[in-house]
Amino acid sequence: MQIEEIKDYVREVTSQEFSGHDYLHLERVLQNAELLMQSEENMNQDVIVAAVLLHDLIDDKLTDTVNETIDELRIKMREWGLTDVDRAEVLNIMTHMSYSKNLEQHYKLSLEGEIVQDADRLDALGAIGIGRAFAYGGHANNLMYNPNEIVRENMSEIEYRQHSTVINHFYEKLLKLESTMNTKTAQTIAARRTAFMRFYLDEFMAEIQGEK
Ligand code: ADP
Numbered sequence: 001m002q003i004e005e006i007k008d009y010v011r012e013v014t015s016q017e018f019s020g021h022d023y024l025h026l027e028r029v030l031q032n033a034e035l036l037m038q039s040e041e042n043m044n045q046d047v048i049v050a051a052v053l054l055h056d057l058i059d060d061k062l063t064d065t066v067n068e069t070i071d072e073l074r075i076k077m078r079e080w081g082l083t084d085v086d087r088a089e090v091l092n093i094m095t096h097m098s099y100s101k102n103l104e105q106h107y108k109l110s111l112e113g114e115i116v117q118d119a120d121r122l123d124a125l126g127a128i129g130i131g132r133a134f135a136y137g138g139h140a141n142n143l144m145y146n147p148n149e150i151v152r153e154n155m156s157e158i159e160y161r162q163h164s165t166v167i168n169h170f171y172e173k174l175l176k177l178e179s180t181m182n183t184k185t186a187q188t189i190a191a192r193r194t195a196f197m198r199f200y201l202d203e204f205m206a207e208i209q210g211e212k
């Protein structure tokens with residue numbers, strides 16, 4: 001499989017991306033995936049690497065025409081040397097891994113899919129996750145926080161829509177990701193990164209309330 005060609009392609013496609021799906025996100029997810037692969041056995045590395053590099057290209061934040069993008073990726077993947085079976089599995093992972101897709105119904109992914117999903121979710125946590133959340137908030141014209149909002153971890157979807165601040169995103173999604181990790185290694189990393197985010201949120205709230 002021609003990894004450098006895939007990287008060149010995604011670098012080009014994501015070059016104008018500032019919603020958190022820039023090329024460096026893909027590089028970090030690849031690094032996470034390589035670490036997770038070390039603790040697992042018998043997996044198809046081509047599928048993991050291709051799915052990592054391509055996973056965000058069908059996100060509706062990146063494309064308005066998901067089906068056309070999928071068709072293009074099918075052709076591209078053939079050019080990059082992925083087998084029929086691998087191409088199908090990469091697309092299967094990409095279309096079933098997202099957090100929102102799994103809210104109503106949980107999809108059981110292959111080991112390859114579980115690794116890609118964990119690797120992507122780890123990049124939404126910790127110091128990097130905090131940075132990405134605020135970067136997204138700026139990109140989406142959302143407030144950093146709302147002094148009147150009551151932040152609760154079990155906030156419903158409807159309540160959440162009325163409070164789309166960055167701080168609320170931590171409670172609505174980021175603090176919940178730890179419990180969704182598939183692999184042991186990712187669970188361990190997620191626990192540390194989530195503890196760091198909780199520490200950060202405590203500090204944030206203390207500063208908002210005024211130094212005593
Ligand atoms: P990915 O699956 O690649 O992590 P997402 O599309 O879920 O991508 O989000 C990209 C980044 O933007 C993530 O770090 C996520 O936490 C952040 N993000 C997404 N939605 C919001 C939001 N409403 N407020 C703040 N950050 C957000």
Ligand code: NI
Nearest residue numbers: 025055056120
């Ligand atoms: Ni991603």
